[in-house]
Amino acid sequence: DAKTTQPPSMDCAEGRAANLPCNHSTISGNEYVYWYRQIHSQGPQYIIHGLKNNETNEMASLIITEDRKSSTLILPHATLRDTAVYYCIVRVARRTSGSARQLTFGSGTQLTVLP
Amino acid sequence: EAQVTQNPRYLITVTGKKLTVTCSQNMNHEYMSWYRQDPGLGLRQIYYSMNVEVTDKGDVPEGYKVSRKEKRNFPLILESPSPNQTSLYFCASARNTEAFFGQGTRLTVV
Numbered sequence: 548d549a550k551t552t553q554p555p556s557m558d559c560a561e562g563r564a565a566n567l568p569c570n571h572s573t574i575s576g577n578e579y580v581y582w583y584r585q586i587h588s589q590g591p592q593y594i595i596h597g598l599k600n601n602e603t604n605e606m607a608s609l610i611i612t613e614d615r616k617s618s619t620l621i622l623p624h625a626t627l628r629d630t631a632v633y634y635c636i637v638r639v640a641r642r643t644s645g646s647a648r649q650l651t652f653g654s655g656t657q658l659t660v661l662p
Numbered sequence: 663e664a665q666v667t668q669n670p671r672y673l674i675t676v677t678g679k680k681l682t683v684t685c686s687q688n689m690n691h692e693y694m695s696w697y698r699q700d701p702g703l704g705l706r707q708i709y710y711s712m713n714v715e716v717t718d719k720g721d722v723p724e725g726y727k728v729s730r731k732e733k734r735n736f737p738l739i740l741e742s743p744s745p746n747q748t749s750l751y752f753c754a755s756a757r758n759t760e761a762f763f764g765q766g767t768r769l770t771v772v
Contacts, residue, residue, distance in 0.1 A: 588750060590666070590763025590764050590765055591754075596759055596760075650707075652705040
């Protein structure tokens, strides 16, 4: 799986968009970008994933650059409850449940939403 | 509600006293796994199971056992706990691309 690089910490004002970057310059063609978050000592929570195209769901948007070497997770209107560690993970997605196995969580980005 | 349930949430035990942490999921997922999380080391996989009666070692399996007798349950067994197994443990189940994690079990071995 490709290695990812994220800033260790970021702050964001409540109500503003939080933009969390991730570099994955060694990503290969069949690898997806996944985002999870972990609110203090709780179990990680899946947010979103994508391959090439930008993706949006009820939680966030994922913008992937055309060369796929970096991506940005966007929380459009951050709230205090979005304070968490955000993990960017790159791996192959398969049609079996094994595709989510052995997720490799790096250090992530500690996002602090300020009132 | 789709969920992964771990019990207990908190446990303090003594060295050498066998313990089991239970994990149950209600999503009919074939894949389940256990992770431990330690400061500075992140989340590391202990064991995983691709289906009933199919288990395999993750990155840090020493000192742990698992079993998968039925699809919904995947208990983690510490036959003889030691202080270096003091950690925060997470159970997860997964479908194709999304993993669901339990709320965690904070284990202290004294």
